[in-house]
Amino acid sequence: MSIEETEDKVILTHPREPTTKVSILKYGATVISWENKGKEQLWLSEAAKLDGSKPVRGGIPLVFPIFGKQKNEEHPTYKLPQHGFARNSTWEFLGQTSENPLTVQFGLGPENANKEIYNLWNEGKNNFTLILSIELGDDHLKTNIEVENNGDEAFDFNWLFHTYLKVPDVTDCLVTNLIDQKCYDQLLATEYIEKSPMVCFNEEFDRIYKKIDTDKIFQVVELGKVLINVQRENLPDSVVWNPWIEKSNGMADFEPKNGYLNMLCIEPGHVSDFVTLKNGEKWSGSQTISLGGDIKVQSNIY
Ligand SMILES: O=P(O)(O)OC[C@H]1O[C@H](O)[C@H](O)[C@@H](O)[C@@H]1O
Numbered sequence: 001m002s003i004e005e006t007e008d009k010v011i012l013t014h015p016r017e018p019t020t021k022v023s024i025l026k027y028g029a030t031v032i033s034w035e036n037k038g039k040e041q042l043w044l045s046e047a048a049k050l051d052g053s054k055p056v057r058g059g060i061p062l063v064f065p066i067f068g069k070q071k072n073e074e075h076p077t078y079k080l081p082q083h084g085f086a087r088n089s090t091w092e093f094l095g096q097t098s099e100n101p102l103t104v105q106f107g108l109g110p111e112n113a114n115k116e117i118y119n120l121w122n123e124g125k126n127n128f129t130l131i132l133s134i135e136l137g138d139d140h141l142k143t144n145i146e147v148e149n150n151g152d153e154a155f156d157f158n159w160l161f162h163t164y165l166k167v168p169d170v171t172d173c174l175v176t177n178l179i180d181q182k183c184y185d186q187l188l189a190t191e192y193i194e195k196s197p198m199v200c201f202n203e204e205f206d207r208i209y210k211k212i213d214t215d216k217i218f219q220v221v222e223l224g225k226v227l228i229n230v231q232r233e234n235l236p237d238s239v240v241w242n243p244w245i246e247k248s249n250g251m252a253d254f255e256p257k258n259g260y261l262n263m264l265c266i267e268p269g270h271v272s273d274f275v276t277l278k279n280g281e282k283w284s285g286s287q288t289i290s291l292g293g294d295i296k297v298q299s300n301i302y
Helices: 244-249
Strands: 003-005 009-014 017-025 030-036 092-099 102-108 128-136 140-149 155-161 163-166 173-176 182-185 190-193 198-200 205-209 218-222 225-233 237-242 263-277 282-291
Touching: 009 102, 009 128, 017 128, 030 140, 092 128, 140 155, 140 263, 163 225, 163 282, 173 263, 218 263, 225 263, 263 282
Parallel strands: none
Antiparallel strands: 003 009, 009 017, 017 030, 092 102, 102 128, 128 140, 140 282, 155 263, 163 263, 173 198, 173 218, 182 190, 182 205, 205 237, 218 225, 225 282, 237 263
């Protein structure tokens, strides 16, 4: 069986490669594991809650309709908690949509969203449908989100795939193709232009890279070899995050405590400003994570 559905999860197994699998928790439609030929590619905290009591620490949590916490009191997302409600709602499994590559869908709307949190978004007046498609390829995992406004008025939203990549040792890793991009450093609360040809990790790191040409691929390079490529469609921004020592110590669901060495979040999204979606309209964006290949250096000047 290529698709196995249990009460709380859906597991896809590659039809010709039984050690290539993806597991999706219905809670948050959170991808909690992607094994490629037996090798896990996503980091999941050993203390992650998988029982729906809080968003999953690890895998690919989904961020909608606000990234972080809204500071503007006037904005309809102001009352929402950090990262919104998609990651703390139980999505409906809609079934398989393609055999090759194996693809399934999950759906979320006001009817199955976490009521308590959803009602904090514009007093629960926004009507929407989210369709998440998850595609398991030979050497890639693609997640695509479609947002539809089914209401009577336009609404604003952020979207982000909060992807926790698993790495052997983050201090041996570099991330390419962020040079010359505008970024907002959340730790310094300052905006500047990234000047590092390759970004490296030896302290807490929390930056929002903005409006990056979607032709650019981010690559995690470990000791000269490409581990992972991150490609985007219609997702111009990307957060890069590593909590390092103090911040991971402060997260009860982050285990082991030195796990920050084995993870790196690269989070494609639309977060530097809002997508404004008129009633009756649809918007979509996707991320594809794939393995290996050559280093591809892309500058802003072609
Ligand atoms: O703890 P969470 O709400 O899951 O957020 C985890 C992290 O998400 C993003 O990467 C933000 O840039 C970080 O500032 C935040 O700490």
